[in-house]
Amino acid sequence: MRRAFDERAREIGVTRPQWQVLSVLLRHEGIKQGGLAEILEVEPITAGRMIDRMQDAGLVERRADPADRRAWRLFLTPRGREMMERLQPLAIETSEAALKGVSEKDQEDLLRTLDTMLENLTGRPATTASWSE
Amino acid sequence: MRRAFDERAREIGVTRPQWQVLSVLLRHEGIKQGGLAEILEVEPITAGRMIDRMQDAGLVERRADPADRRAWRLFLTPRGREMMERLQPLAIETSEAALKGVSEKDQEDLLRTLDTMLENLTGRPATTASWSE
DNA sequence: GGTCAATACTAAGCAAGCCTACTAATCCTG
DNA sequence: CAGGATTAGTAGGCTTGCTTAGTATTGACC
Secondary structure, three states: OHHHHHHHHHHHOOOHHHHHHHHHHHHOOOOEHHHHHHHHOOOHHHHHHHHHHHHHOOOEEEEEEOOEEEEEEEEEOHHHHHHHHHHHHHHHHHHHHHOOOOOHHHHHHHHHHHHHHHHHHHOOOOOOOOOOO | OHHHHHHHHHHHOOOHHHHHHHHHHHHOOOOEHHHHHHHHOOOHHHHHHHHHHHHHOOOEEEEEEOOEEEEEEEEEOHHHHHHHHHHHHHHHHHHHHHOOOOOHHHHHHHHHHHHHHHHHHHOOOOOOOOOOO
16 A cells, blocks of 8 residues: 555655655644654654655644753644645545455454554554554 | 564564565575565565675575576575574564464455455455465 | 753664666567 | 667665664653
8 A cells, every 4th residue: 555655646746654744743733753753653763854854845844842942843834734635535545446345344354453463563552543544 | 563573583683574585585496586576576676685685694695597697596595594494483473473362264354355455456466375474 | 959860852874665777688570 | 680679687866664872851859
């Protein structure tokens, strides 16, 4: 799915992980980098570097946290918001293409089994939100 | 699973993709780089770079193809073979840990559904061999 | 209030994935 | 057999993931 999405999104100039960042920011504007990293299940440095590039590309904005001078608060730029609108159809298209001919029940079973496996491996309870993540 | 395997394999000094290479070579010694790339579902350049590193580490060996001067034939070194023996238990351990509490039927359903999705996205018929891949 | 641990992030450096562009060799077709 | 298309692999350069090591700030405890 990463490959399929990237293929379609390349001309727009955004990768799947970057889309995930935009997607998280849309719902959690003002989040700190650490929080973003946790949601994406990556290390803070990975999120930080991604934000570096996306800031250069004008997709996100870092603002100083008024209460903690170590931290950054993350915000979408207008360009980032516009990008999301262009990517949304692609994301839906991709997951629909992948799930063609897969019954509702099979989809639920799949997510349930994968959650069990993730929990087995990480020790944390898994919280799969949707197909888009 | 990548993360869980890497965590255990780190001290041995091999990554999960490298283990996959060793695993393919064990069953297909003398394969060309392109063939390896195809089995791993990775671009030839990715496989080539991996072989570079593994050759430096003394795990695999490149031998000239007698029939085609463009191509390399790949072989395990004794060190690579020994590495496989140390990694086999880790691989089994990891997939058993992941699948704890997942019924046979759920495992089959999972693989079947994922195969369908892979086929949907790639157009190629999917051929999942086992949990180890 | 001073010290020390914890927290938020960055730096450097590596592996693995990709794309585009290249060389060298082989193969096919006239 | 010559020439062009295809195939096998490499080079450079990008993103994303990691680990280890560092800085700066905050917070907690005596």
